[in-house]
Amino acid sequence: MVTTTDAFTDYLQKEKKYSPHTVNAYLNDITNFQSFNKIHFDQDNIERVNYSQIRTWIVSLVDDGMSNVSVNRKISSLKAFYKFLLKTKQIEVNPLLKHKALKISKKLQIPFSEKEVAEVLIGMKNPSGFEEVRNKLIIDLFYTSGVRRAELIHLKAIDVDLSNNTIKVLGKRNKERILPILPIIKEQFSFYINERSSLECIKDEEFLFLTKKGLKLNDSFVYRLINSYFSAVSEKVKKSPHILRHTFATHLLNNGADLNSVKELLGHSSLASTQIYTHSSLSELKKVYEDAHPRNK
CATH class of the missing domain: 1.10.150 (DNA polymerase; domain 1)
Known part of the structure; x- marks a missing residue:
């Protein structure tokens, strides 16, 4: 039954x-x-x-x-x-019909600066061995693609298309999107795939990112990885994969990307979700405004 x-x-x-x-x-x-x-x-x-x-x-x-x-x-x-x-007509009235959600104070998500990201990547400039090569690719992929933590963890080897410089990501509600990868990331993918193939035992073969024991990564592993590397260069309270995704969006907007393009890259279903990142670009906008307006000369 x-x-x-x-x-x-x-x-x-x-x-x-x-x-x-x-x-x-x-x-x-x-x-x-x-x-x-x-x-x-x-x-x-x-x-x-x-x-x-x-x-x-x-x-x-x-x-x-x-x-x-x-x-x-x-x-x-x-x-x-x-x-x-x-x-399914099992009830006639929804008991939550008039319920209003509890108020939530909006906490400012502070992205990493371009300098902080650069310092992390410079410190990883010449990775050697499986783990270092993997870690650098993970950080660079977060920063250059804006993928979610779950999307990165579930990325499969067959989802990477180096001939077309793209990766296929499975987002929320099983929505797929194709993301471009930069030439520098393409090179790192090649290094990582080579190191990955040298692992003694691979148990979760279909997944791209693995531990040194050949197992699929988990949420806490990826969080600790990002937190560890960025704790060395940043005093910000939150140092997580989500902040790195936030950083990706903010730096694109700061450097002239339009909101619609960022929306598509992030895999948002509406612009409203993407607009939360625009507040971080206000400092850049203010600087341009003050430098350009004749009344500020």
Whole structure:
């Protein structure tokens, strides 16, 4: 017998085409709410809850110290679940119909400067051995393509087309995009592929980036790698793959790239997502404005 949860899982995987990681996150959030509802309201069937019950859960999450960002993500999972129930005519009213997301303070994402990136890459100028060659390519690929951490980790060897200087990236919701690679990166790919082929054992053959044991990289490995190299040149609080992606977009905009082009490179579905990077270009814009306006002579 197919349960509501099974049907919802099938819907997320096949119709929405969400990644396994996203599907698991949705299901965990729903299970957590189900457990809360059972304990506090002695009710197993969350298909029949009202907003007051959900609101009690939200308050408990906040009281437990959970950030508004995390709470909103959990509510997004519930919203998707109740929309599915509405769509499949299992409920008549969505209990979250009038819910408003918790307010989130916008934290300024400070990109690395061109000088900081240059210092890291100069320090890696002559890499030797598998790990050094791999690390340099990873940092350079983040900076010259703007790929997400998950996109880099899941990049497959067959996705690299050195004859056309492109890579094929599988982004959010399984959307593919083709990205150009610079000639200097093409050369690094060749070095890395050569070093990779010399590994004694390769277990995750299909994936491009591997550990020295031949295994696919994971999120924490890539985070530590970026943090380690940039901690040597930067005092910024956040030194992560996402900041390097942010840096890619900011430096392109600072050097004259148009917003639409950056949007396509980043794999954003709308310009609104890309516009968050424009604030970082205001300092550059201000400098051009002050240098060019006759009233500032």
